[in-house]
Amino acid sequence: MNDNFLIGRSLQTLIALVAVLLIVFFLVRLTGDPAALYLPLDASLEERANFARNHGLDQPIIVQLGEFLSGLMVGDFGQSIRQARPAIDVVLDAYPTTLRLGAVTMVIAMLVAVALGGIAAYRPRSLVDRTAGVLSLFAASVPDFWIAISAITLFAVTLGWLPTSGTGGPAYWVMPVAVLLLRPLGVMIQVVRASMLDALSSAYVKTARAKGVGEHRVIYVHALRNAFLPVLTVAGDQAVAIANGAVIVETVFGWPGIGRVMIDSVQQRDFSVVQAVIIVVAITVFTINLVIDLLYAWLDPRVRP
């Protein structure tokens, strides 16, 4: 593979990241004064001034930006007002939880989508095809929150099969992953199905069959490999969808992940944490997309520069 391709992509990513940084820095400050949220309603003006001074919020915004950027150069994201510790610690404590949850969900979603979507395409209008259709529609239309609460009531309280919430052994993973899985799975099944249908009716599959290549080989080597490309493309988008879904899932199931950090820090105007969490999430999403681009280039020689 061409080195320039990698360098070019990385540079684009870096520019986008800096843009995100600046936008977040200014947007978060438009939401208002953290002192209003942080101090009690009856705090005096003097206490409010104290608070601003203690947290550097009395400085002109351009000075705050300068401090933020120079801090970043040495890996300092500032202090969390809300937790009185470095913002990056708050984020990095929560990061592995979400990464695990997201990775497990993504892998299962891709495997199940390829299996179900593949079968659905191979046997259109079969039971599997129709089930997959209904599942996709269900996944796209039912709110995550409602599914999560209903699942807890049914599986944890009524049946007693699974723990209600929290983190721990395999049983703790079942409901959060299932809820988080639903939406990306629905989309990906349909993408696999459509691209597999295309592949199965393509000239190269017909040629392979005409040459007498075995049906298994036709499907798994010729058709599936090509049908996988669109799945990879939507996987990047779905990674973002999973990061969004994690906000709900982590909130309901009490997982100490980055989704919860995101919600809390925005609501509490904990500027440093909002900045740190967005930078970490942005780097993650950019990295995933970079990897997908590279994989894409590796799988499909036509897009290589």
Added chain:
Amino acid sequence: MRILKMAGLAVATYLVAPGLALAQDGGTVTIVLAEEPSFVEPCEASRSDVGKVLKQNVVETLTQIDPTDGGIAPRLATAWEQVDDLTWRFSLREGVTFHDGAAFDAEAVKHSIDRMMDTSIDCEIRTKFFGGTALEVTPVDELTVDIKTDAPSPILPTMMGTVVIVSPNTAMGEYTRSPVGTGPYTFEAWDVGNSITLSRFDGYWGDMPAVEGAKYIFRSESPVRAAMVAAGEADIAPNISVQDADPAADFSYPNSETTRLRIDTETAPLDDIRIREALNLAVDRSAIKGTILSPDVMLATQLVAPSINGHNPDIVSWGYDVEKARALIAQAKADGTPVDSEIHLIGRTGMFPNSAETMEALQAFFQDAGFNVSLRMVEVGEWLELILKPYAEDRPPILLIDQHDNNNGDAVFTVFNKYHSEGANSTLHDEELDRTIRAAEQATGDERRKLFQKAFSIIEERIIADVMLFHMVGYTRVSERLSFTPDISTNSELPLEKISFK
């Protein structure tokens, strides 16, 4: 395919990772709270999330406020007396040690109060109760301490019910993540995002509590908290919403919150008292009680509950009389009051369960009486901009939802801030009221109570500054294996010593 196999292996490894057991064993209890404390700094213990874990469990106060009548009882101090106008002398309990072995004495009290009053850290106990006050602490002997204020403070012993005492080894000027106090429980561990653990302190000066230890876990969703007690994963779940509560099994208790609409009396047409009276008469409060809100909420006549010193029992609740409301509006209109101006009714999302539905009902009542009322629900940030001074010069007439919590025994924690012309949340400028509030603050005993009662009479009867709504209730679900009855203080503290096993 090899990549998939490796990914599968990785997934399997994560899934069999050792789990966190939530089983309830013998003498320990699991408490599921709505929010994880942001920090475990004792000088923030007036925040309900911090206080529920630390207050009277890990750290204790000199005096203790009785939530049922606002009276004060000894805790780390055994007696107190006023030495002069500005000075109170506290006698400290003998034989008390901190969890780290340090002795509890006058120097420790001085260290705790000095640390709290140090403005280089944000301590809520200071900003909420002692903003603008100077406290000078002087040890007299080992177990006697004088506390001097810069202005007379007749209720300093009550105020000391809010101040927690920490070990003298707690560093000045920075937050601690391992609080050390004198309470019946030591702070064992904080697994950020997962749990906080407390263990019983064998060297505790008081009676040994039944509960050996407690584990606090955090779930923000009320149905999940309720489900955890139902499934046997937790023992106590405070703050259950009315729609998730089981009225037969769950405890309802006054949660010390009182709701009202703050009337901006400075803007037309709300500057006309007939309009303010009409707003009150237009609301059928009994129709909200037991439908949108719990049947256990109480009609409020003023911003403090009946248990608070200064509550005025003579103020009567507004009846529902829409005809009279219409007549008052007509009168005001005839005199040139712009009664048709749009009144902005503003609610706050998630302020209490069913807050949006409550605001919609209020809007409907006002419209029925003939008011032109628009409703807007705002987030907490925007709400704060509206309730806090300074107010915009060109603001429209606003009815703003407000929910106030006073379980500190005395009306002083309410009246100045909400109604004095210098109060941070006040829209009033009334000389007689200002004088009454200032006099009440300096008074003691019967005179103090009467002055606060007079202030409430001025606010609700002469001025009509609010559309008073309800004293609210909370629901707590308690496991069947425990004896524990939540009360008005459960919102801000949850003393493990009050829990026993059946």
